Amino acid sequence: MKKAILFFVLILSNQLLNAQTVMNLYANEIPNSKINKDYIEESNTGTDGKLRIGKVSEPKLIAYFADKPNGTAVIICPGGGYKILAISHEGYQIAQEFNKRGITAFVLKYRLPSDDIMLDKKIGTLQDAQQAIKVVRDNASKWQLNPAKIGIMGFSAGGHLASTLSTHFLKSLIENPNNINLRPDFSVLGYPVVTMDSFTHQGSKNNLLGNHPTEADIIAFSNELQVNSNTPPAFLFHANDDKTVPSENSVNYMLALKKSNVPVEAHFYKGGGHGFGLENKTTNEEWFVSMLTWLKSINMLD
Incomplete structure (x- = not known):
């Protein structure tokens, strides 16, 4: 009986591994980088069971291919x-949910x-996001995707990166000899950092722009502007x-989109705090389901 259970676990593990493909984000040299052998990637699974990774110097694209891809x-x-x-809870878990709906998902393990490790740390993450959409759009036919239905999604500081790519x-900022379109077709932002101004998350701002950013950089990376x-x-x-x-980050981005006549839908919850990932336990609404309805709209x- 124990052998049978072990065999089943091994099969299940192999299926989970086969469901995802890990690829280097850049085929050749990583742009805007410098060698630092002492900068070693770190990973930690907390008491909450969530995996967190730090000191990323080799960006990856982790593909979750749907069994029956619908093109999105x-x-x-x-x-x-x-x-x-x-x-894990703002990457892998979300990708698996997309796969259940036939949507192909790519978790971007971007440089921090x-x-x-960077010549200019302000633009490194944006370079990785631009490269990600370039790779996905360039391989759309191979991966059974519609090149006009490729979106970007981000949580918290990842939401800042997603909104930065969107604007x-x-x-x-990358090599793009074929002039691949780097514009996402839609964006999904979960409790995002959007601004570098008064309502910012100070840690994200300091890590991206340094402790004494110029006014020009604050404006450039305040994506509502x-x-x-x-x-x-x-x-x-x-x-x-x-x-x-603060939710003002989402409010002000929503208002900016509205002013420019760009379709936008925003859901604000009474509770939930920060970092709830797929499930906000304070509400019966499932934002993921609402988001799918919006994508159809x-x-x-399809």
């Missing part, structure tokens, strides 16, 4: 204050801003009792 794809950016990546896609009519449609969700990242999901 999402690149997921976990949060963590630009200090670590909360990669650091002067130790900074015209200037390519960078919205225009070509910014992708967005779905946002945020708890109003969030003490880490903007013709990003």
